[in-house]
Amino acid sequence: MSEDTLQTLRRQLRDFAAERAWEPFHTPKNLAMALSGEAGEVVEHFQWLTPEQSAALPPDTRQAVALELADVLLYLVRLADVLDIDLAEAAGRKLAINAERYPVERAHGRAEKYDKL
Amino acid sequence: MSEDTLQTLRRQLRDFAAERAWEPFHTPKNLAMALSGEAGEVVEHFQWLTPEQSAALPPDTRQAVALELADVLLYLVRLADVLDIDLAEAAGRKLAINAERYPVERAHGRAEKYDKL
Amino acid sequence: MSEDTLQTLRRQLRDFAAERAWEPFHTPKNLAMALSGEAGEVVEHFQWLTPEQSAALPPDTRQAVALELADVLLYLVRLADVLDIDLAEAAGRKLAINAERYPVERAHGRAEKYDKL
Amino acid sequence: MSEDTLQTLRRQLRDFAAERAWEPFHTPKNLAMALSGEAGEVVEHFQWLTPEQSAALPPDTRQAVALELADVLLYLVRLADVLDIDLAEAAGRKLAINAERYPVERAHGRAEKYDKL
Numbered sequence: 001m002s003e004d005t006l007q008t009l010r011r012q013l014r015d016f017a018a019e020r021a022w023e024p025f026h027t028p029k030n031l032a033m034a035l036s037g038e039a040g041e042v043v044e045h046f047q048w049l050t051p052e053q054s055a056a057l058p059p060d061t062r063q064a065v066a067l068e069l070a071d072v073l074l075y076l077v078r079l080a081d082v083l084d085i086d087l088a089e090a091a092g093r094k095l096a097i098n099a100e101r102y103p104v105e106r107a108h109g110r111a112e113k114y115d116k117l
Numbered sequence: 118m119s120e121d122t123l124q125t126l127r128r129q130l131r132d133f134a135a136e137r138a139w140e141p142f143h144t145p146k147n148l149a150m151a152l153s154g155e156a157g158e159v160v161e162h163f164q165w166l167t168p169e170q171s172a173a174l175p176p177d178t179r180q181a182v183a184l185e186l187a188d189v190l191l192y193l194v195r196l197a198d199v200l201d202i203d204l205a206e207a208a209g210r211k212l213a214i215n216a217e218r219y220p221v222e223r224a225h226g227r228a229e230k231y232d233k234l
Numbered sequence: 235m236s237e238d239t240l241q242t243l244r245r246q247l248r249d250f251a252a253e254r255a256w257e258p259f260h261t262p263k264n265l266a267m268a269l270s271g272e273a274g275e276v277v278e279h280f281q282w283l284t285p286e287q288s289a290a291l292p293p294d295t296r297q298a299v300a301l302e303l304a305d306v307l308l309y310l311v312r313l314a315d316v317l318d319i320d321l322a323e324a325a326g327r328k329l330a331i332n333a334e335r336y337p338v339e340r341a342h343g344r345a346e347k348y349d350k351l
Numbered sequence: 352m353s354e355d356t357l358q359t360l361r362r363q364l365r366d367f368a369a370e371r372a373w374e375p376f377h378t379p380k381n382l383a384m385a386l387s388g389e390a391g392e393v394v395e396h397f398q399w400l401t402p403e404q405s406a407a408l409p410p411d412t413r414q415a416v417a418l419e420l421a422d423v424l425l426y427l428v429r430l431a432d433v434l435d436i437d438l439a440e441a442a443g444r445k446l447a448i449n450a451e452r453y454p455v456e457r458a459h460g461r462a463e464k465y466d467k468l
């Protein structure tokens with residue numbers, strides 16, 4: 001693929017909404033709610049599983065989870081688009097912040113939040 | 118960019134976790150929780166705003182939201198990686214499902230769920 | 235009712251779990267996930283509604299929302315129970331904290347968080 | 352206590368909002384978002400813990416979690432109030448539904464959803 005996936009999805013979702021005249025529903029507030037609702041559906045798949053079970057999903061659950069993750073990505077890309085936020089740039093920036101907050105030697109093998117390290 | 122953003126992030130996050138010996142914490146169950154926690158932080162920025170205000174964020178809020186969206190993307194990419202799910206493929210598949218569920222003529226200007234259209 | 239609702243529910247949920255040998259599933263971690271999943275389902279009912287529509291739900295939606303709120307309450311009470319937390323006491327304590335954080339004169343008609351007032 | 356906790360909280364929260372002229376912010380939509388944001392904060396306390404660790408929180412974490420659970424309860428009670436939903440009644444009704452969905456003999460020791468039992 002020559003175009004970046006995030007760019008392609010952004011364009012596709014914009015067209016999808018425009019064709020259906022959904023722009024009035026796609027306020028940042030509403031899309032943030034939809035994003036969080038989809039993240040909640042991801043969680044529901046895992047809530048009663050042990051950590052070990054969560055890493056060895058039966059094929060049908062894994063397929064269902066894949067589509068839930070897709071839902072999260074779609075709303076995330078759409079929300080970023082209506083806010084005119086460059087997701088890839090923000091992710092790169094956040095990775096750099098995390099690298100500073102979690103220096104390898106201090107964070108090694110520890111799950112504490114950076115302000116507790 | 119020659120490599121796709123989602124692929125780059127996947128590789129970067131895998132390295133980030135490996136360098137810090139964080140793999141034992143990165144079970145799908147735990148990452149699903151982290152994903153949903155970050156989505157919750159996105160929502161908190163919008164909860165008291167009117168739809169109109171949500172579409173006209175002050176610059177500092179918009180910057181803060183950009184980094185929260187980045188957090189969602191980072192956990193989403195990492196979760197997909199540990200589950201060996203191809204996010205881009207799943208997103209394309211879900212878009213096709215949505216296009217069938219929400220035919221342009223029936224979904225025009227309506228926010229109902231597909232089973233209510 | 236002579237017994238407090240929160241106490242009654244706590245006892246009923248404890249019995250419900252015991253009869254079904256569900257205690258091993260009812261770790262605080264799992265119940266926190268379930269709680270958040272149910273809160274996500276509440277959000278989904280409201281995501282495409284205007285604020286005005288959200289205050290004038292059709293009867294069937296209102297009934298469905300009532301049962302989602304019930305789900306949140308049930309998991310909340312159960313989670314507090316397995317953590318041995320007194321919900322009523324904690325709520326009273328949090329109300330007092332909020333009264334200090336949001337003095338009437340300063341918070342009047344404003345939705346900002348207390349550290350921004 | 353002679354008055355039921357849920358009734359007391361409902362009245363206290365209604366007064367709290369009225370004194371601060373917060374009713375315009377307290378639409379069901381906004382309160383649903385706040386509820387879900389608080390549930391997300393609960394999850395964040397547990398995301399990197401093993402199930403065993405989640406059942407043996409250090410005292411300061413347990414105190415912090417107690418106040419997060421209180422936040423969830425406060426928004427839940429307030430949301431039910433603005434929707435004119437009787438939480439205690441809905442919880443009783445949902446418990447009855449669950450008892451039918453999860454018969455003791457069939458649900459014993461199993462975490463599957465009722466439609467998979």
